[in-house]
Amino acid sequence: MDLAAVMTEVAQRLDTIPGLRCSDHFVSDVVPPHAVVPGPEEYTYDATYGRGVDRMTLLVQAFAGRIVDKATRDVLGGYVHGSGAASFKAVLEAHNGSWTAFDTVRVVDVEFGVSTVGTTDYWVATFRLDVIGEGAP
Amino acid sequence: MSKSHSKETVVLLDDNDLSGFLNDSDWTRSPDSHDVTVYGEDNHLFDGGLGNGSTTLAGIYDTSTSSGPAAILQPLVGTVVTFEYRPEGTGANKPSRSVNVLVGEYKETHPVADFVMWTQNLQHSGDVALSTQTA
Secondary structure, eight states: OOHHHHHHHHHHHHTTSTTOEEESSOOSOOOSSEEEEEEEEEEEOOSSGGGOEEEEEEEEEEEEEETTOHHHHHHHHHHHSSSSTTOHHHHHHTTTTTOSSSSEEEEEEEEEEEEEETTEEEEEEEEEEEEEEESOO | OOOOOGGGOEEEETTEEOGGGEEEEOOEEOOOEEEOOOTTOSSOOEEEOSOOEEEEEEEEOOOOSSSSHHHHHGGGTTOEEEEEEETTOSSTTOEEEEEEEEEEEEEEEOOTTSOOEEEEEEEEEEEEEEEEOOO
16 A cells, blocks of 8 residues: 555545544644544555555544643544544545545544643544555555 | 465466455365274274365455455356465466365355455365476
8 A cells, every 4th residue: 555645545534524624644733623644553564465455553643622621522522423524433434435545444443642732732532543455556 | 495475375266366365275185094904903004095175265355346256256156167376476486286176165254343354165176286387
């Protein structure tokens, strides 16, 4: 798979969520609500013989807002929800069958944490995506 | 003497290259065994009989309705077709094994937390031809 193309296409798909800014690479500054596709956690070659299929775990980080703001909870809830217009899982998986840079994606799980950018503590949800696609592009 | 990685394996069934859909396979040969023990022996004696063999293919399902494993394999179930197995991949001086096979059980599995998978059982039929690939 072309890693850059996969990251860009995932970010473009998330960009359809109303009010969400999206970046297909690491950024030095965020303006929440902001989704960043920083890259894969791991990339596994040779899921089949003959370079047929590769598989990767792709990360997507959602900077929902300042951790001390109650509104951040509501925004993050929409992204984490299993369905709905703001659901990362629903929005990404509904596009299965239409991706061009890879075959299919499943949003496996999400972890939560705090990330400090500058002097601001943001509540961040890190989604892990199971992506499978052609081994030899 | 050196090793060979399985990712290089090439599998051709009825002239269809299934390699890109496979993540596991085996080549099994087993002869008939005849007990020829006679009086006076302390242990069993055996002699070989007819040859036999099988292959099981396993892999990841593909949605293609023309070139995916489901599209290729399901119409072949119950028929005898050619089978070529290249355990070290394709290349000059690499081994090749050819045999006719009865295409047996085709099975799909749908685990909730993983991709759709498939397996195909093949029964070797007749003589096995061992050869060395040319360039």
